[in-house]
Amino acid sequence: MAQMIIDTANHIAGYAAKAARVKVVAAYPITPQTTIVEKIAEFVESGKMDIEYIRVESEHSAMVACIGAAAAGVRTFTATSSHGLALMHEALHWASGSRLPIVMAVVNRAMGAPWSIWPDFSDSLSQRDTGWMQFYCADNQEVFDTIIQAYKLCEDERVFLPAMVCLEGFILSHTYMPVKIPEQKKVDDFLPPYKSGWILDTNSPFSHSNLVSPEWYMEFRYMIQEAMENAKRLIPVIDKKYGETFGFKHGGLVEKYKCEDTDLILLTMGTMGSEAKIAVENMRKDGLKVGSARVRVFRPFPTEEIVKLAEQAQMFTAIDRHISFGMEGFLATEIKASLLNQKDPPLVAGFIAGLGGRDVTSETIEKIAKKSLKWMRGGKVERETEWVDLRE
Amino acid sequence: MSSIPKTRKEMPLTPISYPTVGSMGKTGSWRTFRPEVDYSKCTRCMLCWVYCPDAAITRQEDDSPKIDYDYCKGCGICANECPVKAIAMHREEE
Amino acid sequence: MVTIKELPKEEYLLKGHAACAGCGSAISLRLLFKALGNKIVLIVPACCTTVIQGPYPYTSFEVPLQNILFESTAAAASGIVAALRQRNLKGITVVGWAGDGGTVDIGIQALSGAAERETDFIYICYDNEAYGNTGMQRSGATPYGAWTTTTPSGKRERKKDMPLIMAAHRTPYVTTACPSYPIDLVNKLRKAKEIKGTKYIHILAPCPTGWRYDTSKTIELGRLAVQTGLWALFEIEYGKFKLNPPSDRLIDKAKRKPVKEYLTLQGRFRSLTEEDAERIQKWVDEDWDKYRKLASNSTSDFAPY
Numbered sequence: 146m147a148q149m150i151i152d153t154a155n156h157i158a159g160y161a162a163k164a165a166r167v168k169v170v171a172a173y174p175i176t177p178q179t180t181i182v183e184k185i186a187e188f189v190e191s192g193k194m195d196i197e198y199i200r201v202e203s204e205h206s207a208m209v210a211c212i213g214a215a216a217a218g219v220r221t222f223t224a225t226s227s228h229g230l231a232l233m234h235e236a237l238h239w240a241s242g243s244r245l246p247i248v249m250a251v252v253n254r255a256m257g258a259p260w261s262i263w264p265d266f267s268d269s270l271s272q273r274d275t276g277w278m279q280f281y282c283a284d285n286q287e288v289f290d291t292i293i294q295a296y297k298l299c300e301d302e303r304v305f306l307p308a309m310v311c312l313e314g315f316i317l318s319h320t321y322m323p324v325k326i327p328e329q330k331k332v333d334d335f336l337p338p339y340k341s342g343w344i345l346d347t348n349s350p351f352s353h354s355n356l357v358s359p360e361w362y363m364e365f366r367y368m369i370q371e372a373m374e375n376a377k378r379l380i381p382v383i384d385k386k387y388g389e390t391f392g393f394k395h396g397g398l399v400e401k402y403k404c405e406d407t408d409l410i411l412l413t414m415g416t417m418g419s420e421a422k423i424a425v426e427n428m429r430k431d432g433l434k435v436g437s438a439r440v441r442v443f444r445p446f447p448t449e450e451i452v453k454l455a456e457q458a459q460m461f462t463a464i465d466r467h468i469s470f471g472m473e474g475f476l477a478t479e480i481k482a483s484l485l486n487q488k489d490p491p492l493v494a495g496f497i498a499g500l501g502g503r504d505v506t507s508e509t510i511e512k513i514a515k516k517s518l519k520w521m522r523g524g525k526v527e528r529e530t531e532w533v534d535l536r537e
Numbered sequence: 538m539s540s541i542p543k544t545r546k547e548m549p550l551t552p553i554s555y556p557t558v559g560s561m562g563k564t565g566s567w568r569t570f571r572p573e574v575d576y577s578k579c580t581r582c583m584l585c586w587v588y589c590p591d592a593a594i595t596r597q598e599d600d601s602p603k604i605d606y607d608y609c610k611g612c613g614i615c616a617n618e619c620p621v622k623a624i625a626m627h628r629e630e631e
Numbered sequence: 632m633v634t635i636k637e638l639p640k641e642e643y644l645l646k647g648h649a650a651c652a653g654c655g656s657a658i659s660l661r662l663l664f665k666a667l668g669n670k671i672v673l674i675v676p677a678c679c680t681t682v683i684q685g686p687y688p689y690t691s692f693e694v695p696l697q698n699i700l701f702e703s704t705a706a707a708a709s710g711i712v713a714a715l716r717q718r719n720l721k722g723i724t725v726v727g728w729a730g731d732g733g734t735v736d737i738g739i740q741a742l743s744g745a746a747e748r749e750t751d752f753i754y755i756c757y758d759n760e761a762y763g764n765t766g767m768q769r770s771g772a773t774p775y776g777a778w779t780t781t782t783p784s785g786k787r788e789r790k791k792d793m794p795l796i797m798a799a800h801r802t803p804y805v806t807t808a809c810p811s812y813p814i815d816l817v818n819k820l821r822k823a824k825e826i827k828g829t830k831y832i833h834i835l836a837p838c839p840t841g842w843r844y845d846t847s848k849t850i851e852l853g854r855l856a857v858q859t860g861l862w863a864l865f866e867i868e869y870g871k872f873k874l875n876p877p878s879d880r881l882i883d884k885a886k887r888k889p890v891k892e893y894l895t896l897q898g899r900f901r902s903l904t905e906e907d908a909e910r911i912q913k914w915v916d917e918d919w920d921k922y923r924k925l926a927s928n929s930t931s932d933f934a935p936y
Contacts, residue, residue, distance in 0.1 A: 195711030202744030206706035213710025559647030590657035598781025613847030
């Protein structure tokens with residue numbers, strides 16, 4: 146029986162790991178992820194989850210334990226945030242290079258120094274080069290659905306890459322929302338048993354990942370890129386099938402809202418996408434032609450979707466909950482890169498908002514949109530990157 | 538053991554290497570000195586076989602050692618450890 | 632007690648590998664396979680053994696081998712043990728095979744964590760007393776006075792006592808070994824396989840490249856290390872400390888060869904002063920006072936909880 150429950154995104158992530166029938170969880174607590182590992186502990190001790198739960202002594206060990214378990218043939222799950230994710234950095238590379246289908250929940254939290262426990266995307270976006278696919282969720286239902294979809298995607302033989310499912314700390318992780326948990330049998334039908342591209346087997350011995358000379362290394366890297374390209378094609382297919390099976394879909398690679406007949410499209414990630422919809426509604430009432438596109442998948446970056454959207458608008462405004470010091474936010478950069486070689490690309494403005502958990506409301510987004518429209522009417526972007534709501 | 542891939546399509550998705558004798562080629566080419574066994578002195582104690590770092594010594598039916606000169610690196614441990622000095626190290630000819 | 636003749640003929644370390652001539656670790660690896668066969672999963676962090684395998688697409692190892700990040704041998708082991716248990720696969724021994732750097736320095740956290748969680752695997756540290764893979768820089772296991780590339784005038788600090796650190800974790804089996812005593816090593820490996828929990832084996836692996844001696848002397852040097860008392864062969868089994876032959880006879884200082892006999896054979900101790908050598912001898916004697924006390928202890932300081 147499907148159940149309707151009201152719970153936090155962190156707990157929902159625990160439900161999803163349970164529904165996905167993971168067999169090994171290796172995790173280390175860190176604010177604001179902790180209630181995920183605690184929920185899983187509760188499931189394990191009450192017998193609801195029959196897994197090996199490795200309470201490792203650091204995040205680096207958490208990722209490596211997942212690598213070991215996935216290599217030895219079981220579905221694995223872990224979760225972390227911020228500095229925990231940063232600590233695993235070299236292990237993230239090892240996991241993707243090993244082509245292991247690990248799924249990790251990342252509860253987005255700002256990086257220190259100084260300490261901040263509040264959300265922004267600097268933790269997960271700093272890991273964009275590691276060969277992990279990246280999903281950014283806007284609500285708790287999406288967190289559940291995306292974790293299930295991620296396993297199906299990662300374990301597809303055309304992909305075999307790990308994925309992180311990102312959700313903003315406190316905004317989602319600790320906020321109660323209604324979520325429909327589907328019937329386990331339906332999940333089992335949607336998600337077949339664990340599959341990976343290779344396995345440690347005493348009957349067929351080999352060394353995995355010994356030294357690879359310049360003669361071979363580049364081809365292995367190319368294969369990861371190919372897998373990412375395949376994932377780009379598969380993600381909308383899986384989302385659609387999930388929608389048909391369970392009744393929820395989340396826009397595939399980019400969730401579009403009122404992007405037809407529009408002058409300006411606001412591009413956001415995560416919960417800002419929800420606020421952007423409200424802003425769009427309000428502005429449309431005033432006759433302003435604004436639409437919103439929530440980039441749900443950052444890796445692989447949905448370049449084709451962005452290019453297609455560009456045909457519909459005169460201007461794009463990217464709102465980044467992130468800054469790459471010395472340049473701009475990654476969303477803005479990658480959008481610009483996707484559009485550079487197109488004929489008549491739209492103007493692209495980048496705004497930095499919400500760092501360290503500073504609230505980004507629909508009013509803030511309206512302000513950003515109105516400024517963008519002014520620049521659009523003037524025919525040029527006044528400033529490449531503008532920081533929003535900054536103290537003077 | 539699989540054959541060595543030639544094209545990208547033949548490569549595994551992640552580096553998987555199969556067990557191969559001579560992964561570094563014929564390492565016998567490394568040596569300067571080669572061990573020679575005097576079988577008349579050899580007591581078949583098998584210590585040389587146990588101590589060879591390169592598994593280049595095989596144990597024959599009668600427990601005497603057979604040295605595989607394709608892979609013997611000439612370290613000299615067998616000669617040094619032989620309790621009856623039945624193995625001597627000789628400089629390799631040019 | 633197995634004899635040389637009873638050791639199996641099969642080789643799972645294939646000839647033509649990349650180890651230096653005279654490598655003490657390679658001998659130890661062969662003994663690992665003679666003891667345990669091939670129903671094992673080997674986990675190898677960045678260390679000499681990474682390179683000994685040879686380059687892709689070849690490997691000299693005929694057992695499933697997972698290469699892994701430098702500091703996380705024991706974490707990978709935790710994951711693999713968990714997976715095998717979930718898959719209900721029995722009869723496979725999970726073995727971490729790491730160098731001294733990956734054990735006493737960068738790898739100590741993961742090892743300590745795995746031991747505290749009572750992970751059921753064998754962790755073997757093969758100790759060539761420096762970072763061998765990267766060209767012999769000092770590690771926490773480098774002994775006092777030894778030349779390394781980062782301690783060219785001789786290391787000033789003493790060797791970290793990893794076996795006793797592991798014993799303090801109350802793991803069921805901690806032991807020291809040396810390939811110069813092959814039957815002892817094989818017996819210990821086989822014993823470890825039958826014990827449940829974290830088993831720690833610390834092998835002194837003489838290294839001609841790093842210790843600067845003639846390649847033929849690897850086994851001789853290992854023997855001298857034991858005969859001088861510098862390396863004691865012991866087991867701590869369920870907390871009970873026991874010296875193994877021939878170390879059991881060396882409690883009497885008169886029976887121990889002077890450490891100078893061991894030190895003078897190695898180029899890495901060439902710049903040792905008389906004072907240094909005396910200091911080293913004194914410390915060996917102090918260690919043996921400790922071993923005498925541990926051996927005579929009827930209650931055990933290291934018993935599993």
